[in-house]
Amino acid sequence: MPLRVTVWGENVHEQEEADVRARYPDGMHGAIAGAIAALLGDEVSVRTATLQEPEHGLTDEVVRATDVLTWWGHAAHHEVDDAVVDRVCDAVLGGMGLVALHSAHYAKPFKRLLGTSCSLRWRNDGERELVWTVDPAHPIAAGVPHPIVIEAQEMYGEHFDIPSPDELVFVSSFAGGEVFRSGCCFRRGAGRIFYFSPGDQDYPVYHEPSVQRVVANAVRWAAPQVRHDVPDSPESPRGWFE
Amino acid sequence: MPLRVTVWGENVHEQEEADVRARYPDGMHGAIAGAIAALLGDEVSVRTATLQEPEHGLTDEVVRATDVLTWWGHAAHHEVDDAVVDRVCDAVLGGMGLVALHSAHYAKPFKRLLGTSCSLRWRNDGERELVWTVDPAHPIAAGVPHPIVIEAQEMYGEHFDIPSPDELVFVSSFAGGEVFRSGCCFRRGAGRIFYFSPGDQDYPVYHEPSVQRVVANAVRWAAPQVRHDVPDSPESPRGWFE
Amino acid sequence: MPLRVTVWGENVHEQEEADVRARYPDGMHGAIAGAIAALLGDEVSVRTATLQEPEHGLTDEVVRATDVLTWWGHAAHHEVDDAVVDRVCDAVLGGMGLVALHSAHYAKPFKRLLGTSCSLRWRNDGERELVWTVDPAHPIAAGVPHPIVIEAQEMYGEHFDIPSPDELVFVSSFAGGEVFRSGCCFRRGAGRIFYFSPGDQDYPVYHEPSVQRVVANAVRWAAPQVRHDVPDSPESPRGWFE
């Protein structure tokens, strides 16, 4: 059975800004989905979903049939319906993987699952980002150059207000001198979450083979180990296990 | 300046059940506040607040004047106003300490700050709980017997659906054989959170000196290192720090 | 390519004590190797090595050809040659997996890789051990009953003087009331280490299907992600990566 991947895109910049549309003619979600499909081949079946679809394309049926969800959003976080956020968070706690990309640090499901403000320092100045691997034996770092060189990117800098990651995989530096924990693993409930910061709409970052490699590795890493509903608190008589 | 401690109590069992009232004539919050004051003396100034007060006794003024908040709730989690939950969570992210006690594993602020279901296994059968220290050099374990013996307690057992604690201090076993991560530290934003499971309304657990010692140690440990509002994401021009 | 597993056994109790030999006619290493081979089939090729062989059966050639090493020792830790310990530790830092079993908490490679005393509380009284899963989505817990019931075992109790595990998978309780962090993951260099405490020579623990399942899962989990020599500190001229 292939891993069922849903690539969610907010799809607002692509609709409203000609330069973004030129950079990503199939949308950022299209570029991301294409990269995952190309790199993982038969291992995956990939579909996309966007904000503008009914229930943002994340109906109960779709979420139940999704093993790993990737999420890119920026301009319209507040337009994401809370019922869909509930559904996504419940699915993650029950085992679905979540790969949160770039400005998804402020996406509702990411913030709710982590519990902190997820704020950070930023500057859109087209400067060089170097993505360094601090955990070279981590599966998400497999085949990734050290460092990844991204010629132009938005700067995201510390302090990044997240819980201490369960595993820290990448740390970036920027031409201006800032650093950022750019690749972070979290485990919440039965689900695995990976946050990866490269990828602004103003730069062709998702066309970079190394960035695509990270996203594909993350999809593989975030595959569910188990899948169930969000657990209740069972009353358990003495000796129930005997 | 003494550490300003607010002991929050749901105060429902004490009002509705004669045996709980007999066990805790000043309420569980009264017993907890008294223990903290007795053990920490001039180091602290302690007040109580309860669900039944306006804004549950947690007005903006009170929360701003609180360094560490302890929280006990069980029967009426759903009655806690979401605006108060927002205020408490924001204060924790900005540096206020939170000590969540027993059934507060399901309290709204605790669940929201952790992001998981916080479910667990349980049985109210008055059985012996042994609380073992797994991190003897942790400040919360200072002066605590190994193990703490609690003759009768409600059983809380694994799986406890929490994020992996940043520091695990205590693990309990029960006469029926279950185990539970009973003393867990989390750091969220600028705030420190300690969860401690002993303490059901049906048993005189908060009168136990060893349990009181843990709660007092936790209050000290959770003292704010800094205090600020929940951070925004500042735009930072290149070289802003030079 | 199958995963190459070497099961190392001290093989002293089996030689010197008739009851142990009766319990484990092929040695404990034989029982462990057989279980891994039976459960993982074509995924693995399994060999054994023992203390009594030249270089304890862990020649440079064998270690280089080993992906995951399991280790059981007790009576003769001090007889393990330091040159072999160096070789094993270097291999782990370079990516080889290590599964340390029961009394191997005091094995030289385990202690050296962790850096602490690895001391614990113990009692050989044939009492029931319950092994509880505290991380149900961990691959090492896949297919493992909750709890594993082991009718008779040596007691290992806290405090267990180890660094805080990178992942805590199992916690045990014993009939006498003690608890123990019985399944602990560590990552050191490029290697993965799993410690699993059930398995004393005086009890038929390695014949238990659930225990065998954990060991097999651990072998799979500890598979190398990369493999290299212990790294030096390279001098790196400015711009070396451009």
Add this chain to the structure above:
Amino acid sequence: MPLRVTVWGENVHEQEEADVRARYPDGMHGAIAGAIAALLGDEVSVRTATLQEPEHGLTDEVVRATDVLTWWGHAAHHEVDDAVVDRVCDAVLGGMGLVALHSAHYAKPFKRLLGTSCSLRWRNDGERELVWTVDPAHPIAAGVPHPIVIEAQEMYGEHFDIPSPDELVFVSSFAGGEVFRSGCCFRRGAGRIFYFSPGDQDYPVYHEPSVQRVVANAVRWAAPQVRHDVPDSPESPRGWFE
């Protein structure tokens, strides 16, 4: 009782190189000791010890009378006597704090306590280091500018082959683009260990007030919570705690 601090210096560069002696007329250990004494005042009593003294100045008596040991070494790691290394490591496991500075990443006690190669990437090119706080509520970051700007320093870069730190406090970037986990907390046995990378003999880094503040904060943080011998494994009859 003041905290008893011993500042250990290898004291080789200062003896052999005129420029280092000019930069640090009292030795690097003298500068570090002076800074700690100036910043912590009555809280501490500070002494120094050097490689050239009998038992490197770290006799059993001195180590027993030391609450926190700071360590700087570079050119002569191999000259440190293994008996002294044993004594220092045992003291740390028993509760003594250790602050390892810069090239002490390769000091014998540091490597032995961590168990990994502690290798890193380096370049001595006098370039700007920016030290960023990634855990602003950590006591070691109190009063520390964000970032610390060090105009000229040796570059230390990833990959730094250490176990995942129990707490990550600082991450540095360098003018050449590399990043480094420059402030890392570890807990081993009952002891606390802090590694801080700024501070090469070729630059006046220990005269920087911000660097001095970090070292002083680290000394305070590493203060023993308990102090005992390295623990054995006690046999414990059933019910020993009743």
